[in-house]
Amino acid sequence: MIRLIGYGNPGRGDDGLGPAFAARMGDVPGVVVSTDYQLTVDHALWIAEAERVVFVDALIRSDAPFEFAPVGPSVMHDVTSHSLSPAAVLALSGTLFGAAPEAFVLGITGYEFGEVKEGLSARAEENLRLALAFFDDWLVRSDGGFAHA
Amino acid sequence: MAEPRLIEISPVTRVEGHGKVTIHLDKDGMVDEARLHIVEFRGFERFIHGRLLWEVPVIVQRLCGICPVSHHLAAAKAMDVICGVDQLPPTAEKMRRLMHYGQVMQSHVLHFFHLAAPDLLFGFDAPAERRNIFEVLREKPELGRRAIMMRKFGQDIIEATAGKKIHGTAAIPGGINRNLPIETRDGFLKTVAEMQDWSLDALALARDYTLEHAELVGGFASFPSKYMSLVREGDGALDLYHGNLRMIDAEGGTIFDQLPYDRYHEVLVEDVRSWSYMKFPFIKEIGPDTGWYRVGPLARMNTVSLIDTPLANAAREELMAAHGTVKVHAVLANHWARMIEVLHCVEKITELLHDPDLQGTDLKATGDRREEGIGVIEAPRGNLIHHYKVDENDQVTYCNLIVSTTHNNEGMNRAVKDVAVKHISGQPEITEGMLNHVEVAIRAYDPCLSCATHALGQMPLEVELLDAAGQTLDKRARAT
Numbered sequence: 001m002i003r004l005i006g007y008g009n010p011g012r013g014d015d016g017l018g019p020a021f022a023a024r025m026g027d028v029p030g031v032v033v034s035t036d037y038q039l040t041v042d043h044a045l046w047i048a049e050a051e052r053v054v055f056v057d058a059l060i061r062s063d064a065p066f067e068f069a070p071v072g073p074s075v076m077h078d079v080t081s082h083s084l085s086p087a088a089v090l091a092l093s094g095t096l097f098g099a100a101p102e103a104f105v106l107g108i109t110g111y112e113f114g115e116v117k118e119g120l121s122a123r124a125e126e127n128l129r130l131a132l133a134f135f136d137d138w139l140v141r142s143d144g145g146f147a148h149a
Numbered sequence: 150m151a152e153p154r155l156i157e158i159s160p161v162t163r164v165e166g167h168g169k170v171t172i173h174l175d176k177d178g179m180v181d182e183a184r185l186h187i188v189e190f191r192g193f194e195r196f197i198h199g200r201l202l203w204e205v206p207v208i209v210q211r212l213c214g215i216c217p218v219s220h221h222l223a224a225a226k227a228m229d230v231i232c233g234v235d236q237l238p239p240t241a242e243k244m245r246r247l248m249h250y251g252q253v254m255q256s257h258v259l260h261f262f263h264l265a266a267p268d269l270l271f272g273f274d275a276p277a278e279r280r281n282i283f284e285v286l287r288e289k290p291e292l293g294r295r296a297i298m299m300r301k302f303g304q305d306i307i308e309a310t311a312g313k314k315i316h317g318t319a320a321i322p323g324g325i326n327r328n329l330p331i332e333t334r335d336g337f338l339k340t341v342a343e344m345q346d347w348s349l350d351a352l353a354l355a356r357d358y359t360l361e362h363a364e365l366v367g368g369f370a371s372f373p374s375k376y377m378s379l380v381r382e383g384d385g386a387l388d389l390y391h392g393n394l395r396m397i398d399a400e401g402g403t404i405f406d407q408l409p410y411d412r413y414h415e416v417l418v419e420d421v422r423s424w425s426y427m428k429f430p431f432i433k434e435i436g437p438d439t440g441w442y443r444v445g446p447l448a449r450m451n452t453v454s455l456i457d458t459p460l461a462n463a464a465r466e467e468l469m470a471a472h473g474t475v476k477v478h479a480v481l482a483n484h485w486a487r488m489i490e491v492l493h494c495v496e497k498i499t500e501l502l503h504d505p506d507l508q509g510t511d512l513k514a515t516g517d518r519r520e521e522g523i524g525v526i527e528a529p530r531g532n533l534i535h536h537y538k539v540d541e542n543d544q545v546t547y548c549n550l551i552v553s554t555t556h557n558n559e560g561m562n563r564a565v566k567d568v569a570v571k572h573i574s575g576q577p578e579i580t581e582g583m584l585n586h587v588e589v590a591i592r593a594y595d596p597c598l599s600c601a602t603h604a605l606g607q608m609p610l611e612v613e614l615l616d617a618a619g620q621t622l623d624k625r626a627r628a629t
Contacts (some may be wrong), residue, residue, distance in 0.1 A: 011211030
């Protein structure tokens with residue numbers, strides 16, 4: 001099972017890229033999709049039973065439309081607020097539940113974060129479209145059976 | 150020490166949202182002034198203008214990723230009034246209460262186990278690399294697992310009552326849009342007894358820490374103040390969802406009592422200061438200098454006459470008796486108070502799960518439309534006020550929010566000053582451990598700085614050391 005977590009605040013412009021990605025994924029066999037404002041300690045439990053985990057977040061200051069990279073557990077990412085990094089969530093899940101899923105971060109580049117507003121910027125929308133297409137392809141390539149519905 | 154200096158701590162960690170602390174030292178190295186600054190502002194109250202009344206309880210949850218349920222319910226209560234509904238059907242009120250108890254429980258558990266525990270377990274002066282949740286888990290893995298399972302229980306209650314863990318839609322103007330299916334109730338009944346056992350264990354941890362460190366707790370950012378919360382109509386019992394306002398002074402004397410909360414603006418006003426976006430509320434009749442007050446778990450323990458669940462009531466009586474003063478002023482006793490409230494929430498959840506009203510089908514009331522509504526709730530961090538005006542097109546024309554952290558603004562600033570004077574004044578060298586003392590004082594209030602400036606997401610908080618000429622001499626900033 002793949003657990004995909006799209007996180008960010010949809011009320012803060014392009015920070016909503018993660019939840020928007022999750023919302024547009026649709027139903028994909030073998031993929032459990034969820035959204036949240038931010039990563040917290042709860043997600044250590046969410047990912048504990050997954051074989052693979054994909055964290056989808058908005059990316060700031062990148063020239064690429066999106067970036068996709070593996071991520072491993074790290075306690076170097078200290079718990080400095082209620083919000084955690086993907087690496088810290090993985091470390092917590094490993095420490096508490098012995099979980100060691102293969103994990104990736106899909107960062108989608110956004111541009112407008114400062115204002116209180118709903119909806120993505122036009123450039124972020126385009127990046128989201130590209131990221132969804134990439135992810136469809138990745139699912140098929142990496143698992144040989146999943147197809148985006 | 151020849152030159153005055155300024156210390157900056159940035160960001161203050163293990164709080165929700167970010168801010169900055171500045172500490173001014175005079176030429177003798179004594180603390181001259183210490184302030185908690187909130188440096189960003191994004192104007193949520195303006196954002197909400199023009200939105201339709203029925204969508205407000207959903208949209209306001211975007212104020213905060215940690216306590217969205219509190220905003221959801223406070224806004225829904227205000228919109229009940231605008232829709233002319235003064236009394237909800239029993240199913241609607243009990244579903245909302247269940248949602249709220251789940252919220253307070255999971256919020257307090259997160260704060261105590263994951264944010265405060267490193268300081269309490271290892272000490273405020275412990276090396277920074279040791280003061281984190283991973284070190285806590287290494288020593289006490291079972292504690293960490295329980296904390297996550299308790300938080301999950303609270304989150305599951307929220308999901309069952311609000312529809313979703315985040316951005317729930319269940320509380321609607323005049324009622325609720327769902328009841329609790331019997332099979333869902335039965336699922337919770339299987340685990341709630343264990344939650345109560347774990348709550349009692351957590352309470353014992355917080356109590357024992359407070360009693361075993363009585364000297365530290367008694368002297369750490371501890372000062373008398375006024376306290377405010379909702380209390381239940383009639384007997385003044387703890388009521389996190391509804392009631393009237395009670396304000397007491399440091400000795401327990403009444404300033405106002407059983408004041409309907411829609412009159413909050415008659416007794417409270419907000420002061421603005423140039424160096425922070427967070428306002429400073431005070432009691433209008435007393436004035437800003439001495440009219441400030443505090444809210445939150447410890448404030449509630451001080452204001453209420455009793456708690457209507459037996460285990461939590463006994464725990465509150467023990468807390469009050471242990472401090473030897475009429476009211477408890479030690480900010481670190483907030484942790485004990487939080488765990489009493491966790492126990493209270495679990496007791497209330499148990500009570501509600503056995504109430505057949507949760508399976509009722511009368512979910513919504515209607516009434517004659519009004520132009521203005523005020524909703525107040527006791528959020529995990531304290532009193533939360535939502536105030537709206539709506540025009541004939543159902544669009545919001547006015548919004549004022551006073552969140553718990555704003556109520557506590559003066560108290561947090563005084564706590565920063567108190568700790569800075571005791572731990573930094575006259576020291577030849579400023580260490581990370583000393584600065585952490587300042588953060589611990591802020592953290593004890595569990596502030597939500599994002600909510601407090603009505604911003605979204607996170608804002609960095611720093612601590613800065615300045616000389617008398619305003620030059621930065623030292624600065625602490627942590628990446629998040």
